[in-house]
Amino acid sequence: MKLGVLTAPFAETPLGEVADWAHSAGFEALEIACWPKTSGATRRYAGTSHIDAASTSPAQAKEIVASLTEKKLTVSGLGYYPNPLHPDPAHREAVIGHLKKVIVLAANMGVPVVNTFCGGDASKTVDVNWQDALKVWPETVAYARDHGVKLTFENCPMIFSYDEWPGGHNIAYSPYIWRRILEAWGGEVGMNFDPSHLVWQMIDQGRFIREFGPYMLHVHAKDLMIDHDGLYERGILSAGIGWQVPRIDRKSTRSFPTRRSSDLSCSPATCCVPSSNDEVMTWSDPAEGSGPETKNNNVEEY
Numbered sequence: 001m002k003l004g005v006l007t008a009p010f011a012e013t014p015l016g017e018v019a020d021w022a023h024s025a026g027f028e029a030l031e032i033a034c035w036p037k038t039s040g041a042t043r044r045y046a047g048t049s050h051i052d053a054a055s056t057s058p059a060q061a062k063e064i065v066a067s068l069t070e071k072k073l074t075v076s077g078l079g080y081y082p083n084p085l086h087p088d089p090a091h092r093e094a095v096i097g098h099l100k101k102v103i104v105l106a107a108n109m110g111v112p113v114v115n116t117f118c119g120g121d122a123s124k125t126v127d128v129n130w131q132d133a134l135k136v137w138p139e140t141v142a143y144a145r146d147h148g149v150k151l152t153f154e155n156c157p158m159i160f161s162y163d164e165w166p167g168g169h170n171i172a173y174s175p176y177i178w179r180r181i182l183e184a185w186g187g188e189v190g191m192n193f194d195p196s197h198l199v200w201q202m203i204d205q206g207r208f209i210r211e212f213g214p215y216m217l218h219v220h221a222k223d224l225m226i227d228h229d230g231l232y233e234r235g236i237l238s239a240g241i242g243w244q245v246p247r248i249d250r251k252s253t254r255s256f257p258t259r260r261s262s263d264l265s266c267s268p269a270t271c272c273v274p275s276s277n278d279e280v281m282t283w284s285d286p287a288e289g290s291g292p293e294t295k296n297n298n299v300e301e302y
Contacts, residue, residue, distance in 0.1 A: 004029030004076050008048045015050040019071050029076040034102045053101040061108035077113040077218050078106045083169045085119030085132050107147040113217050115192040118153045118172035129171045145188045152192040152217050159239050190217035196224035200244035
């Protein structure tokens with residue numbers, strides 16, 4: 001297992017400079033963000049295009065790998081996390097089209113996995129979304145297989161703001177749906193596992209790893225804390241909005257429980273998403289204005 005870093009938060013930094021920093025910091029791998037080149041508005045950490053999959057030739061792809069190898073870095077995966085089950089058919093077609101370009105890029109680079117989302121229409125139930133997935137995904141799964149690449153879906157519900165409520169933008173977040181995914185495409189699709197998403201859903205991490213560990217081809221290690229005052233104010237039916245905070249205050253003096261990499265029955269790479277020490281996460285409700293910031297110590301950190 002190698003410890004790496006996702007390049008998405010470094011949107012304004014060229015890939016070569018990110019690689020130099022990662023090597024100097026002791027990382028061994030990069031998950032390279034491959035969103036389409038765009039000048040429009042994007043959601044947080046989306047839109048980063050460290051490699052333009054639409055224009056990179058096979059020869060250029062090999063040159064990128066060679067330059068990273070010189071810095072003792074491997075590529076654990078290429079990352080592109082859109083919503084392939086978006087309710088707008090034109091949007092859906094566009095993001096799947098780019099995902100296929102990322103798959104080709106991965107094949108040209110010799111990268112084994114492309115990390116993405118299964119997607120979801122927030123206005124539909126999980127079961128209805130799953131029926132859509134059975135129509136949308138088989139062609140793309142086969143396309144990846146034919147290029148020698150595996151798709152890995154992250155287990156993130158993608159519900160961090162009210163425009164993603166109530167169902168979130170990714171249905172691949174619970175055992176209920178993962179059993180269906182693996183039954184449909186188990187030999188061709190894997191999981192990009194992020195344990196932080198299990199905490200606020202109250203899903204047992206150990207049990208989840210025991211059941212799905214063999215399918216975890218890539219891992220995100222990320223912080224999370226639960227703001228119990230926010231939970232008190234909003235309740236669990238808010239689906240985490242206002243109380244699940246995907247970061248930990250690094251200035252905290254609390255000690256944290258640790259989980260050894262040997263506890264994770266998966267391989268080959270762990271990708272760690274950095275968080276800014278100075279960043280303050282706030283929750284915005286279009287109907288109510290800005291939600292309350294966390295201004296107290298009544299938090300539980302993971």
